[in-house]
Structure formats: structure tokens, C-alpha cells
Amino acid sequence: MVEIPDRMIAIDPAAPGGPEVLVPVERPVPVPGEGELLIRVEAAGVNRPDVMQRLGLYPPPPGAPSVPGLEVAGAIAGGPRDGERVCALVAGGGYAEYCVAPEGQCLPVPSGFSMAEAAALPETFFTVWTNLFQLGRAKAGDIVLVHGGTSGIGTTAILLGRAFGLTVIVTAGSPEKCAAAVEIGAAHAIDYKAQDFAEEVKRITGGRGVAAVLDMVGGDYVARNLACLAEEGRHVSIAMQRGPMAEVPLWQVMAKRLTLTGSTLRARPAAFKAALADELREKVWPLLEGGMIRPAIDSTFPLKAAAAAHERMESGNHIGKIVLTI
Ligand SMILES: NC(=O)c1ccc[n+]([C@@H]2O[C@H](COP(=O)([O-])OP(=O)(O)OC[C@H]3O[C@@H](n4cnc5c(N)ncnc54)[C@H](OP(=O)(O)O)[C@@H]3O)[C@@H](O)[C@H]2O)c1
Numbered sequence: 305m306v307e308i309p310d311r312m313i314a315i316d317p318a319a320p321g322g323p324e325v326l327v328p329v330e331r332p333v334p335v336p337g338e339g340e341l342l343i344r345v346e347a348a349g350v351n352r353p354d355v356m357q358r359l360g361l362y363p364p365p366p367g368a369p370s371v372p373g374l375e376v377a378g379a380i381a382g383g384p385r386d387g388e389r390v391c392a393l394v395a396g397g398g399y400a401e402y403c404v405a406p407e408g409q410c411l412p413v414p415s416g417f418s419m420a421e422a423a424a425l426p427e428t429f430f431t432v433w434t435n436l437f438q439l440g441r442a443k444a445g446d447i448v449l450v451h452g453g454t455s456g457i458g459t460t461a462i463l464l465g466r467a468f469g470l471t472v473i474v475t476a477g478s479p480e481k482c483a484a485a486v487e488i489g490a491a492h493a494i495d496y497k498a499q500d501f502a503e504e505v506k507r508i509t510g511g512r513g514v515a516a517v518l519d520m521v522g523g524d525y526v527a528r529n530l531a532c533l534a535e536e537g538r539h540v541s542i543a544m545q546r547g548p549m550a551e552v553p554l555w556q557v558m559a560k561r562l563t564l565t566g567s568t569l570r571a572r573p574a575a576f577k578a579a580l581a582d583e584l585r586e587k588v589w590p591l592l593e594g595g596m597i598r599p600a601i602d603s604t605f606p607l608k609a610a611a612a613a614h615e616r617m618e619s620g621n622h623i624g625k626i627v628l629t630i
Pocket of ligand 1: 481
């Protein structure tokens with residue numbers, strides 16, 4: 305058993321700001337409570353919500369650490385499972401040498417996966433599973449529309465969608481990103497800067513529309529998304545990058561009997577996340593173990609270069625996940 309130190313290096317900005325606030329500092333190693341495990345972090349995923357948190361626009365929920373980072377991979381440190389390789393969904397604390405995770409939110413590192421690949425899984429896999437498959441009720445044979453096709457979330461939706469028999473149409477903001485999305489497995493990629501995505505969806509689906517839209521854009525996209533939905537279609541909101549308010553054409557909702565729903569993962573109780581982890585373990589982990597799904601990794605940065613990782617994300621040039629390594 306390797307000795308656990310008292311202090312560790314972490315990224316824990318003193319105040320909101322630009323990427324430059326992400327400097328390494330010394331912090332006490334967190335102590336796991338009842339039902340929690342301490343993980344010696346080897347890699348931590350970077351997600352858009354971390355950028356929002358850094359800017360002071362997405363404060364950690366009560367009880368969560370101020371250290372950013374919603375997903376980690378590493379070895380369990382101490383206790384009966386010492387040394388076991390896991391990846392975990394956490395409510396914060398990932399950008400550090402040690403991180404505490406609820407045991408129910410830890411999943412095995414799939415065989416053949418690097419720690420960076422494993423750290424790229426939890427946040428987007430939990431989010432896409434609960435939003436696209438549970439709330440969005442997507443099932444084999446469905447055509448779905450996913451915005452942000454080359455984002456961490458979008459690439460995961462493509463991979464999971466394809467693995468579960470969906471036809472995934474995505475939008476992305478350049479021809480290069482569209483090509484990358486198709487390479488990852490999207491059936492169609494619409495360059496939303498060059499084409500009206502609603503018109504394209506209509507054309508691609510022969511006027512029938514899609515069964516579900518996974519929407520991270522919000523604002524004026526909502527009405528256009530509803531126009532893309534088939535009868536009984538589901539509109540699932542997971543972010544609102546073009547604004548939190550939307551005008552909803554109620555006639556569309558009534559005429560097509562649409563469902564508008566959405567969720568935010570971080571604030572959900574541990575019991576919900578553990579149930580989600582169980583479902584992923586059963587339905588998705590065998591596909592990872594079998595090598596049928598591998599996350600799309602854009603780039604990795606050492607923990608001390610977290611600022612550069614955020615700059616990369618904010619440049620909008622990334623395709624897939626950005627990961628910090630320790
Ligand atoms: N609800 C939840 O539980 C939950 C959990 C995790 C993440 N999220 C949200 O999901 C989103 C994606 O997260 P991520 O970590 O995957 O981020 P990311 O990789 O940075 O992706 C952001 C994506 O948004 C697209 N985008 C940005 N502005 C846009 C606009 N005005 N119109 C259309 N597309 C736009 C970008 O695509 P282009 O460059 O092609 O424009 C990019 O692909 C974030 O908004 C995040 O907050 C929600």
C-alpha cells in the first residue's frame with residue numbers, strides 16, 4: 305500500500321477569471337467520508353462546465369469542493385480496494401493529485417484504455433445516457449439530432465448513438481468539424497453556419513423529422529429544434545449557449561404531441577448517479593471493454609497547464625475531449 309500524503313497539488317482558483325487563474329497550489333489531501341473512495345488521480349477530464357465555473361457562472365453545488373473537475377481516472381488509494389483502477393464522476397475536485405468520489409459513481413477502467421481515455425468517459429457518458437436515452441427515450445431505429453457534434457458531449461452522443469442503433473444527425477460550425485463528426489460515426493453532419501439545419505433535417509428525414517433533439521444551444525434554436533421533431537418527438541435541453549429564454553410555438557407542441565424536457569447532472573443526488581452508473585456498467589461498459597466504443601480525445605495537457613487546456617476549449621477548435629494528466 306502506497307503512503308498517502310497530507311498535502312497535494314491542485315488547481316483551486318482564488319477568484320473567478322480567465323484561464324490564468326488556473327495555477328497549481330498546495331491543498332490538503334481530501335479525506336473520504338462514509339461511502340466514498342480516495343482516488344490517486346492520473347487523469348482528469350475537462351468539460352465546458354469547468355470553464356463556466358472558472359468564470360464564476362456555475363458555482364459548485366453545496367458540499368462540493370471548490371477545485372474544478374467533474375471526472376477522474378486513477379487508482380484507489382487506501383482501504384480494501386487499494387490499487388484498483390477506476391474512473392469516476394465527481395461533483396468537483398478532479399483537477400488535483402487526489403480526489404474523493406462516491407463509491408457508487410466509480411466504474412472500472414475498461415481494459416486496454418489509457419487513464420486519459422478513462423477520465424474522458426464519466427461526465428459525457430452519464431450526461432448523454434440520462435438525457436438522450438432515458439429522458440429522450442432514444443431507441444434503435446430512431447433518427448436523432450445532436451447539436452455541437454464535435455463537442456465532448458456531441459462526440460459521445462455519436463458514439464453511443466451508433467452503438468445503440470440510432471441514426472445520429474449532428475450540427476457543427478465548420479466543414480472540418482462536420483468531416484470529423486462523420487469520421488466519428490455521425491450519419492450526417494450539418495454545417496450550421498452554411499446551411500439552415502432545420503431545412504437540412506427535413507430533407508434528410510424525407511420530411512418526417514427526428515425522434516429526439518439533444519440541445520445544448522437553447523435560445524432561438526428551440527423553436528427550430530421543435531420544427532425538426534417528428535410526432536411524439538422529445539426535446540431535451542442540456543445547456544443554453546444561445547440564451548436561457550426561448551419562444552415555444554405551442555401549436556407545434558400540440559399538433560405533434562411533443563415532450564420538452566432536460567436536466568443538469570451535477571446537482572442530482574448521489575443515489576441517482578449511482579443508479580446511472582449501474583446502468584452504464586451493465587449496458588455500455590461491455591461495449592468499451594470490447595473495444596466497440598473509444599472516446600474521441602482532442603488533446604492532453606499536464607495538470608499544471610490547466611490554463612492552456614481551458615484556452616484550447618475556449619478557442620472552440622477542439623474535436624472531442626480535452627484531458628489533464630498527472
Ligand atoms: N446538463 C448537463 O448535465 C450537462 C453536462 C455536461 C455538459 N453540459 C453542457 O453541454 C455542452 C457541451 O459540453 P462539452 O463539455 O462537450 O463542451 P465543448 O466540447 O466545449 O462543446 C461546446 C459545443 O457547443 C457548440 N456551440 C457553442 N456555441 C454555439 C452556438 N452559438 N450555436 C451552436 N453551437 C454552439 C460548439 O460547436 P461549434 O464550434 O461547432 O459551434 C461546441 O461543439 C456545454 O454547454 C455544457 O455546459 C450539460
